[in-house]
Amino acid sequence: MVLVGGAATRTAAGASPAMAAGSPLWGLAIDLARCASRAGCRRCTDVCHSAHRVPTVSDPRHEVKWVWKEPFARVFPEQIQAWDGEARAQMPALVLCNHCTEAPCTKVCPTGATWRRRDGVVAMDEHRCIGCRYCMVACPYGARSFNWDAAVRAPSTSRYPARTAGVVEKCSLCVERIDAGQIPLCVEACGALGAAALTFGNLADVSSPLRRLLSTRQAIRRRPSLGTEPRVFYLTS
Amino acid sequence: MTVPESRRPHHVAFARIGLGLLVALALLGAAAYGVQAERGLGETDLSREMPWGLYISQFTFLVGVGASAVTVLLPYYVHRQQAFARALMLGELVAVIAVAQAMLCVFVDLGRPSRLLNVILFPAPTSLMFWDFLTLAGYWVLSLVGLGLAWSERARSSLGWSRPLALATIPWAFGIHIVTALLYAGLAARPGWMTAVLAPRFLATAFASGPALLILLAGVLARTRRFDVGREAVARLTTIMTYAALTSAFLALLEVFTALYSGEPGASDHLAYLYVGLDGHFGLVPWAYASGGLLALALVVLLVPRLRARTGLAYGATAAVLAAVLIDKGLCFVTSGFNPSPLGYVRDYRPSLIELGIVAGIYASGALVFAGACRWLPVDRDGEPARLPEEQSVYAWKLPTSTAHRPDMAKVALSEK
Numbered sequence: 001m002v003l004v005g006g007a008a009t010r011t012a013a014g015a016s017p018a019m020a021a022g023s024p025l026w027g028l029a030i031d032l033a034r035c036a037s038r039a040g041c042r043r044c045t046d047v048c049h050s051a052h053r054v055p056t057v058s059d060p061r062h063e064v065k066w067v068w069k070e071p072f073a074r075v076f077p078e079q080i081q082a083w084d085g086e087a088r089a090q091m092p093a094l095v096l097c098n099h100c101t102e103a104p105c106t107k108v109c110p111t112g113a114t115w116r117r118r119d120g121v122v123a124m125d126e127h128r129c130i131g132c133r134y135c136m137v138a139c140p141y142g143a144r145s146f147n148w149d150a151a152v153r154a155p156s157t158s159r160y161p162a163r164t165a166g167v168v169e170k171c172s173l174c175v176e177r178i179d180a181g182q183i184p185l186c187v188e189a190c191g192a193l194g195a196a197a198l199t200f201g202n203l204a205d206v207s208s209p210l211r212r213l214l215s216t217r218q219a220i221r222r223r224p225s226l227g228t229e230p231r232v233f234y235l236t237s
Numbered sequence: 238m239t240v241p242e243s244r245r246p247h248h249v250a251f252a253r254i255g256l257g258l259l260v261a262l263a264l265l266g267a268a269a270y271g272v273q274a275e276r277g278l279g280e281t282d283l284s285r286e287m288p289w290g291l292y293i294s295q296f297t298f299l300v301g302v303g304a305s306a307v308t309v310l311l312p313y314y315v316h317r318q319q320a321f322a323r324a325l326m327l328g329e330l331v332a333v334i335a336v337a338q339a340m341l342c343v344f345v346d347l348g349r350p351s352r353l354l355n356v357i358l359f360p361a362p363t364s365l366m367f368w369d370f371l372t373l374a375g376y377w378v379l380s381l382v383g384l385g386l387a388w389s390e391r392a393r394s395s396l397g398w399s400r401p402l403a404l405a406t407i408p409w410a411f412g413i414h415i416v417t418a419l420l421y422a423g424l425a426a427r428p429g430w431m432t433a434v435l436a437p438r439f440l441a442t443a444f445a446s447g448p449a450l451l452i453l454l455a456g457v458l459a460r461t462r463r464f465d466v467g468r469e470a471v472a473r474l475t476t477i478m479t480y481a482a483l484t485s486a487f488l489a490l491l492e493v494f495t496a497l498y499s500g501e502p503g504a505s506d507h508l509a510y511l512y513v514g515l516d517g518h519f520g521l522v523p524w525a526y527a528s529g530g531l532l533a534l535a536l537v538v539l540l541v542p543r544l545r546a547r548t549g550l551a552y553g554a555t556a557a558v559l560a561a562v563l564i565d566k567g568l569c570f571v572t573s574g575f576n577p578s579p580l581g582y583v584r585d586y587r588p589s590l591i592e593l594g595i596v597a598g599i600y601a602s603g604a605l606v607f608a609g610a611c612r613w614l615p616v617d618r619d620g621e622p623a624r625l626p627e628e629q630s631v632y633a634w635k636l637p638t639s640t641a642h643r644p645d646m647a648k649v650a651l652s653e654k
Contacts, residue, residue: 061284061584074581095580104426110366111355130355131278131348133288134366140426142579146288146348148279165277166348226425 023118025204026099026173027231028187029213032072034197035190036091042069043193044094044186051185052172053154053162055147062152064145066171067096067186075222076234094197096186097122097143097171098222098230105135105144114168120203120231121173131166140226144170203231248461256608259601266598269591270345278348280591286578289571291588292346295596297417298446298567299339300373301439304414305447306332306380307407308477309470314403322387324470327451327458329384330610334603336377336413341599365420372413379406388613414439421574429507429574432495434488439566441485446562448478449555454607456552464614475551479539482558486532510576510583511569520585521573524564532561 035041048054048067057063073080073089080089099122106115106122113128114135136144150165160176163169174184182188187198201210213219218237221230273280283290309328313321344350361367383406386393393399418436425431452474455466496505509515511525538544538554545551576583588596 059279061286062279063285070580077581104424107363108366108424110361110364110370111352112359112361113355128352128355128359129349130352131350132343132346132366133348134364134420136285136288137575138424138426140579142285145285146278148277148283150275150277150279164349165279168348228425 022204024202025120025231026178027120027201027203027210027233028096028099028173028184029199029201029210029219029233029235030094031197031199031235032091032093033235034195035094038193038195038197039092041193041195043189043195044198045069047185047189048171050155051158052160053156053158054169055152055154055162057149057152062148064147064169066145066169067094069093070095076220078223079220093234095141095143095222096232097173098141098228098232099171099173101229101231102227104138104140104228108134108138110134117175119178121175121178122170123175124168124170124172126163126167126169129167131168133168135168140223140228141230144168252461256605259605259608262597262601263605264598266595266601269594269598273345273591273595274350278346280589282587282589282592284584284586286582286584287572287575287586289346289575290586291568291592291596292342294567294569294571295599296339296342296346297439297571298563299335299342300414300417301443301562301566302447302450303332303336303339303373303376303380304410304440305443305450306383307410308444308448308474308481309451310383310403310407310410312473314400315407318473320467320469320473323464323466324451324455324474325387326384326614327454327466328447329380329387330607331447331450331454332380332410333377333384334606336373336380337606338599338603340373340377341602342596345595345599365416365423369413369416369420372409372416376406376409376413379409388615411440414443421571426579427574428503430570432492434491438485438488438492441481441488442562442566444481445478445485445558446566448474448481449559449562452478452555453552453559458611458614464611475539475545475555478555478558479536482532482536482539482561485562486536506577507573511573515576516583518576518583518585520587521569525569525573528561528564528569531557531564535561 045065045068049056049065052066054064054066069092071089072091072093073084075093075095099116099120101116101120103114103116103122109115110132111128111130113126113130114122114124116122131146133146136146146168147163147165152165154162156162174182174186177184183200187200190196190198199210199213201208201213203211205211213235214233217235219233219235221233224230281290281292306328309321309324312318313325344353347353356367356370379402383403386396386399386403415436418439421427421430422432422435451466452471455471458464459466493508496508499505506515510518511521514522535554535557538550539558545554572586575586578584
């Protein structure tokens with residue numbers, strides 16, 4: 001993957017990242033401490049799931065999730081030592097599709113129903129998906145969900161199309177909003193709360209807030225040894 | 238002359254009861270699929286953590302059985318062992334049925350089966366599943382033609398392209414199972430599957446389970462349908478099965494060594510789940526030991542001449558090989574690879590009644606097709622099982638076609654050269 005960027009595509013300071021010349025490369029940073037400081041908060045999940053009509057399933061085996069919290073020890077098992085306190089291990093960490101540069105899911109999909117866009121978003125066409133679940137098998141992050149039950153209906157609180165049973169879905173990074181020059185809903189909702197734990201931006205633009213954040217703070221990514229090159233970063237310092 | 242065994246009244250009654258049961262099971266499977274199609278795959282015990290289960294496991298096992306036609310194609314077409322002519326008839330039939338069953342297993346696993354053709358409409362060459370669809374479909378057609386050739390001496394001898402086609406089927410048969418192995422072996426997300434010996438291990442278990450099934454079917458046919466595969470073919474298939482099973486055990490043990498000696502948790506977690514349980518979950522432990530134990534016992538019988546000389550024990554060992562591979566590939570391999578999940582969860586998997594019903598239906602349908610097709614197996618009309626002539630030239634293929642099936646003429650033809 002060649003990073004689009006450099007001086008030629010740099011935007012003027014203050015301009016929206018979506019206005020950058022050339023193709024942007026979207027990324028997301030999660031400030032772990034800020035996110036964890038609001039215990040029990042699930043604003044981003046609620047906003048996302050409501051807007052994208054993600055069905056609520058009571059059976060944990062059949063849950064459909066786009067963005068949710070998991071204990072830090074599960075998200076970053078290699079970062080946990082035996083002598084770490086329980087608080088650190090249980091600290092909630094937000095998980096979602098990593099929009100990998102080398103996404104295993106797009107490689108294995110037999111119909112091209114999931115693919116990586118030029119701007120880095122790993123997109124999904126639930127109308128082409130045959131429901132083989134090979135992408136779920138190949139995803140090293142457990143970020144994908146399958147619609148197991150035909151009886152479960154998503155609430156119709158938004159105009160976003162609901163999915164039928166038998167297809168896979170996942171976080172879309174709000175492509176429909178990105179294409180309209182907006183930021184993802186979860187980032188917007190978190191900012192509106194005043195938590196500002198999420199930062200969305202253009203990785204191809206060195207002057208973007210995201211790049212500035214990544215150049216000054218310590219950031220880790222999930223399972224970097226697999227070579228998937230996630231574009232979701234976790235700020236730890 | 239005695240009454241042929243298949244005509245004895247109690248045999249007829251058994252056959253009718255058996256066929257009735259198979260029809261009932263096939264209908265039950267269809268009904269179970271109807272429920273699943275209506276209510277969704279939530280009717281299975283599959284989950285976020287365990288996206289594939291019995292269907293894809295059985296698919297893997299059945300592709301192996303389909304690929305094992307190699308164990309009769311190679312001896313007959315490449316090594317020109319005429320003794321395999323009858324085993325070839327059986328082997329090609331089993332391959333055609335097994336591959337069809339394998340494709341059915343994938344079909345019932347799909348969330349949106351009506352969109353199956355998207356695999357062809359939007360081809361994705363980076364996906365091993367795309368190649369699996371192509372190779373399986375191609376192999377099925379090749380095997381169907383091969384079945385016709387195996388069953389018709391006249392077709393085999395009159396068609397100039399019959400042998401090249403049969404030869405082309407051989408690498409293709411290897412291919413379907415290699416591609417199926419690569420479908421698993423290239424996923425960094427599932428360290429339990431990500432091993433370079435997976436394809437050879439799959440082939441080894443396939444070449445053990447396939448001949449085992451052929452030997453058992455041949456035994457049943459010899460007793461009931463007056464069709465005899467021949468002692469020599471059965472003996473050679475037994476040897477092939479024995480060394481394939483031995484090879485599979487060797488490869489499995491190599492994997493255990495690499496996993497345990499390296500000490501890397503990712504490499505051994507799935508083995509821990511299989512053999513000692515993981516995080517309080519022991520779902521597959523009895524099955525894993527059953528599979529390993531059956532294989533070990535079978536190998537002892539098959540490798541000790543005094544034991545394998547006893548027909549009952551030999552058949553028992555053959556059935557044990559088949560059962561060991563069925564448990565290993567048809568349940569343990571796929572599901573153990575999902576534990577622990579990427580987020581560290583461990584989930585036991587117990588196939589639901591719907592899943593068991595659908596798989597039983599697929600097997601029953603295959604058995605019905607097999608039973609029906611057996612009616613067209615060549616049968617000698619004197620009431621005795623049709624037997625192969627004991628003496629056959631291994632070079633029979635080169636002989637003039639008119640004498641290829643006549644051992645007496647073949648000898649003459651050979652001596653004239």
